Amino acid sequence: MAMYAYKDAARTVKILARDAQKQDKSNRYYCPNHKCDAHMFIRNIEGVSASYFGAIHSHGHINNCPHGASNRFNPNDYDEDTFEFDNALLALTMPGMSQTKKELPGEHGSGNAKASPPRTIRQIYSMCKAHDCSDTYNGVKIGKMLLDNRSVYMYPKGVFGWRIIEAKCKRPHFYNSIKKEISLIASTAGEEYTFILKFESEKLFKEIKNVIFLNRECFTVVAGQWSSSGTFNVFCTTFLSKKQLAIIN
Template sequence: MAMYAYKDAARSVKILARNAKKEDKGNRYYCPNHECEAHMFIRNIEGVSASYFGAIHSHGHILNCPHGASSGFNPNDYDEGAFKFDNALIALTELGKSQTKKEAPGTHGSGSATLKPPRTIRQIYAMCKAHDCSDTYNGVTIGHMLLDNRSVYMYPKGVFGWRIIEAKCKKPRFYDSDRKEISLVASTVGEEYTFILIFENELLFKEIKNVIFSNKEYLIVAAGQWSSSGIFNVFCTPVTSRKQLAIITHN
């Protein structure tokens, strides 16, 4: 699913789901993934705030397309109004707390479902990828939450504060065991940003290093409060929880 799509095969005319009109409901749109030729149509037009673009079964998404139903974001599953980006990322840095299991998460005693905002790094990342980087989610610009190949132009002076970054392992070596640091890179137009993950906990460092080592060819998503390292175009954040990172294996 996607919160935006394109009107033409060249992907030059963009349309946001929130701006779709009833007369657009029968029109075929193009997946934001240039490698996917899914036939997408506007869904849930009755409630415009919850509208999205979905593919039909006969012309579905390619395998592992990030805008497919299996890996995508459904706005009807979450409470947008309750989403607070900085608070969500702060929660990712905290150690997990034990929970009682008197009732299933997300339900009242009556059994009715209670919508919650995106909370995990995968949920927040999927939400950001489903939207255009210039769009907003509960009033916050998507590109100001996620730095990726679409939004990097929004960061001409660097990456500061609470952000999620989409990057890859720095080559030829992405970790420093003595300093307990992991280095990632994201390319910009004409230059490259380096992101350093700083660990105090050696066990956590080794765990995440080993996970990344086994998935070096994939994208890595990291959440943190980024600051300058003192080196040009190099930024760093402390990592205190495995919840701050995710490996993205789809396109």
């Protein structure tokens, strides 16, 4: 699902789902992913105000398109008004009982009447990817929650405070066993940032290192409170819980 799409194949005219009118239901829109030729249409659920763009089965999304089936965010399954980004990320850093799907209504688009805000890193990440980076969710700009290849231009002076970052392993070596550190890198044309995960627990360090190594060709998504490392364009956070990490194929 996507909360925005384009009116033209060149992707020059953007339209947000909330701005699409009922008369637009028969209009075909274009996936934000330039490599994907999915035929997207505005969707509404009867009795629910939130709308979104979805593709038809005969002209669906390409594999692993971030706006396709792999993104399970449905705005009608979550309570936007109670979402507080900083508090949500703070909760992810707190070790404790892992959150299960039973404890997280809306994970599979069940339309739960008692909707809660996005809580897990995957839910928050999917919400951010579904929206345009210049759009907002409960008053907070998407690009100020998630740093990815769309929003990196919003960080000309660096990455500070609570953020989710989408990155990949730094090559050729992404970890330092002596310092218990893992290095990730996010880059786009003309800009490159390094993110260092600092661990207090050797057991957690080894576990996360192995997870990232086995998925080193995938995106690593990390939630944290970032600060300067003292080196230009290098930022660090303390990694305290597995809930801070998601691997995106």
